Amino acid sequence: MKHFYPNLQLVAFTIFFLSIVPVLGQTTGVGIGTTNPRVKLEVAGDARVQNTVTISTINDLKDDDTSTFLIQDGNSKIKSLDVSNPTGAALGYIQIYELYDPQEDWVFDFDTRVDANEFVLNTLSASYDRELDINSNATIPFYSAFIKDGTWHITADFPAANNLNPNEKGTWTITTLIYSKDLSKQFGRIPVAMEEASTQSATNPFID
Structure with missing residues (x-):
């Protein structure tokens, strides 16, 4: 009697695809590590990227261009910071x-x-x-x-x-x-004994 063994890799991929299709069809989003994603894709936990992630092509700034920074606030949210806006937040x-x-x-x-x-x-x-x-x-x-x-x-x-x-x-x-x-990084105070002299030097640089 002749036995037939299907391609196990093809079977596994088919099962995975059939199981993920309903998830991708959800309008609430996909969650990894969470059952209640708040956006299209939410990862609750650490994420590691082995290679580079390309967001878009970034051209060199010209003299008339404005620059925008990304900052993280106290709630661990990433926000856009447009320093050209005189009424908004700024670096300084x-x-x-x-x-x-x-x-x-x-x-x-x-x-x-x-x-x-x-x-x-x-x-x-x-x-x-x-x-x-x-x-x-x-x-x-x-x-x-x-x-x-x-x-x-x-x-x-x-x-x-x-x-x-x-x-x-x-x-x-x-x-x-x-x-x-x-x-800025706050290093605190460095006490220096001048020993009644007008010149002195630090024992070690606080940054090198």
Whole structure:
């Protein structure tokens, strides 16, 4: 009696195809690791790609083109970030403060109300628009940002100088760069013993 053995690979593929066709026909989507997919295909768990994944052809940016970034928020969602939109989120913010009529040329403490736990604020430049009574004392503008009570503050002054005309009302123009701490790595503080010297070097670089 002659026995007939079908191609086992063909049988397995046919069974797999017949079992997946109803799934692909679902309008709710396909889930791997989940029985309730929220989109067309949802993978609940890790995924490994052995080769490359091509999304689309990305052309070089030209001078007039805008750039868009993809960021991950606190809920592990990927969002598009268009830095050309002045009212949307950005990688960094340039904020100019114009401080009118301080005490002479002195801004002791200006509270920006920017949350120091969420953002980093750097003072980039500062200028004052009134003539000073410098006389023989050379002076340069001093300005800096510091943290107080959880927010960023700014101080600005011309040490050893005041308005040449005490009745004039001057203006400080201070440019700051503000960016989220999520975009930077915080290394903390590095204590250095100067040992009463004016020069010193770090034991090891904090990054190399």
